[in-house]
Amino acid sequence: MKTNHSTPLTAAAHMRKGGVLISLVAVTLVIGVLGVSVIAFTRSSEHSHLSANAGSRAYYLADSGLRYAQHIHCRDNDWLHGRQRTLTLQGGEQVDIIRLGDTFWATATVDVGTAKEARARVPMPLSLCGEDPDNDPIDEFAVFGDVAISLGNNTVIEGDVAITGDNVALKGIVDGNIYAADVTTTSSSATVTGSIFSSGFVDIRTGDVTGDIHSADGILLRSAQSTVFGGWLFSHGSIEVGGGSEVRGHIHSCAGDVFLSGSAIIGTPAEPVEVRAHGDVTLSGSATVYGNVYAGGIITVGGSIVGNAFAGGVILNPGAVTGSAIELSPTYVKQPICPDLDDLDLISLPDATEFTAGGDDIDVPEIDEDSPGPFIVAPGSYGAVSSSNNSSNTALLLSAGAADHANYYFNTISLGNDLTLYLDLSGSYDIRVFVVGDIAIGKDLNVLVSTDGTNYVSMDDDSVDPEIAARVYWESQSDFVLGATSNWLGSVYTPDGNLSVGNGSYLIGSYYSGGGHDITASAVVHVPPNYFAEE
Template sequence: MPRRNALAPHVTTQPSPGRAVPAAQRGGALLYVIASIALLGAVGGGVAYFSSSSSTSQLANTRAEQAYYAALAGQEYVEQQHRYHEGNPDNLDSASAFAKLLNALQENGGERSLDSSRRFTVTLTDISSSSPYLYTASILGSYVDAQGNITESYRIAQTRAGSADDPFTPADPDSGDPSGTIAPDEIGRMTPTVVNKAKLDTGVYGENVTLGNEASVKGDIISLSWVMIGNKAAVGGDVCAGGDVTLENESTVGGDINTPGNITIGSNNAIVKGSVYAGGKVTLNSSAQVLGDIHAGGNVDLNWSSTVGGGVITYGNVTVANAAKVQGNVDAGGKITVNWGGTIVGDAIAGGKAEINSGGSARSASSNVSAPPRLTPTAPTACAEVEKPPLQTFSAGTTPVSAQYGKYTLSPGMSLSPGTYGILDIAGKNILTLHGGTYTFTSMSVAWLHTLQLDLSGSDITIFVVGDVSYGGDVTINVSSDGVNYDTMWNVDPALAAKVYLETHGNFTSGEQGKWFGTILAKNNIAFTGGKDPYGRVKVIGSLATVDGKITLSDEFSNIYVKSNFARANW
């Protein structure tokens, strides 16, 4: 997710610098952001535009501003396609990667619709045949009336992307994973709910995401719809959502928030340490803080004692309540109201009326200002794409592996060699030792009070399971780096977890006090049940990811993230 400067890009008929897209954004859902930045309700004065109508009404001005914003969307689209294909995710040679970029930009004649009334068209010219690869991309943003006629247009003569200042320079083939997509194990694909007081060493991705009270996530949150961040919860990175984002009291986001929906920041010093970019409205409740800027398509309400460390830029109205403060300028397409005790340290620049009431203050107040020079908001940026991990192809054997209750109680217990088996069914109070190599099972069932010993003195341990994996409660996992001496998973080097990979094409379920050492990939669901570890120890050293299912975490779940060698090589 982005961390950006306060100024929105100023689009003219000259090459525009655009916004650099961080690696995490490359390969994002590009058309998603295009839809998200087609903001409605633009008000205020007109902009430089080409018009098929001589009308100078407020409606024409509004339509012109929407055409202007459609052009911005086109520029953003070209910039992101440029960055994505520079990442060379398909490991192509430079010429082929360049050709793929041009084809992508010219698809459907270069025309992209934001909705029924707004669209942009990219006109492309290839001006080089060898490295450095140069091209010109001009953008025509248009407003289309109900009869399908273009009534307002705004043209960007050339984007910075493709020019001599920013030529197309694709990454070398096989230079790693430069595409900017996020690996599924790095962000908990898919974890819709992070339980109260859980502590995750990764980010979180889901169709929707709830971060429970006093829970923490070290990385980013990415949601296809809404995000709810509970009381005293903390996100170390950014939040990107397809719907509304809500922060409860005393919660924290360490980076930016991007959404085409609304953003509500809770009371009692709830804080966003970066900037917020909303397609809808933004509300700061009492004593809430945004340390960066606010960009919004709708209204911005700053309630009692809330603060903004940067500026506010919106197409809607802005209200600054008693004891609320904006350190920078406020640029609003609608009305700006500063109530008694409210402060704008910078200038109040309104497309409508700038009203500074008695007891309120602003450095200056200007009404009926068109855009430009009034700034317009920077659109929300696309969320980074979270890869769908590939499932391996394998088949199990027919030879079952089983042990009655308490049959193997002395180490190494049942020492099983790598191979292809049928059902694995181990009753409680047994010891099972696995060694370096590949195991394939029809299903796995391990009962309560079982001990799993992982011999990592040699090669990695890879476990493939056709069906479900069921681990009973209070399973003990011991690890050896020399094949002789075993210690609990909490007392060995966590980096050893990179040598263990389990993939099930069914579900993985772990009972009370369940735990795992290594990576788990499930086609369906992963579930850790029960309460917190009585000694406060982590439940997983490794990583978790699903393809079609979801991840359910036990109470006060915590983990240490270690990327699997197998996942690194095959995902």
């Protein structure tokens, strides 16, 4: 009988067999780790995708809420400053909308209480209502025209300024909003306490803007001194902030780049902001952003970003970003928000009134012992109104109607210095003056007002309600010229001529011109006219 004996394994064979086993274990571990990583990455990607979708939903819900707010505002005209409303949609989502000044803010939150919860807060300036230019709120402006205007030093406009299709050069103060093509400031005293809405370019060389700046073509803030801009910057073009400018609001460039230079400061540590650009964002000098920066293109950090930076392109000098610096990742880039400025094209001057005049000329006598009181003119149609040899120290009285508007028609009005204009507003209706030619009045005009037909008080007296200026309307088919250091009560419209006011004057009403304005170192207090409101 034979017995089979197996050949014993050598030491080398044992080592080879053990090595194969170790390799199998190692491969198994690697595959396991890769599997876990893929699962985690997939879940992370899914979570990021869902979060992005939730953010987009929140933004579009807020945007829809803003359009609703504009519709309700134009329909009812009762959405006042500070008023908030909440919209609840069929899916349970809520949109909170509040009006703050001339801006609607909508806040939408989706997927509340879940890991996908997202919120968006979106602004939109109040639109001018109506598609027909004739129905636009033309009585909402203190100064209104379609020819470029220069508002010089010491000029104060208490109300909105609208120059349709042309430019505003500002050295004085606009205590309200500006609506124009290009807007330029060239003086440190230039101030806009409201917002700027420009269908062209905004160039703030020096001066202050408290509200938002909206521009179709671009924004340039380049103050050499420390100037604080309190609102947001929106532009369909590029935005450049330089010098010592400080911007407290967010910056959105929808179709251009953002350049921050010099010692510009955007946001504050306590109130960080966002800078969003469709193109590139460039910081140079010591420019600093407190908040996050989003660019569709390249982010160049020559200054510093105290926050995060997200770029669709690369980030140059990412070490100057205190937070995350994520490049080549358009998924993380927030798109800029830019309001629609198309409604600016709808603003237009009202139609001129068709009228004629003719009749006896009026010679207003100089005040003396023979004629101590004002020269009284009844409503009607006349020729020229003038004072003898353009004499000074004359007085003229016009009266409101008791049963209807008191309409006056003149060929021309030409009166000298030191005129006293008496306005009897004891009637129930208005005084309306229509002049075929010029209205020319010398310096030192004083306006005295009476609401009882007996007692007359200077219009700049604290006892006189400025709102009565709505009851006095002047329209000239040619020019309106008022001399220096004068008072004027009532709205003036020169559809085909110029409107000029001398230094140191005080005006209450609204001032419209188709030929241009020249308001020098004077104050204008806006009161809407009844006349346009009726049409």
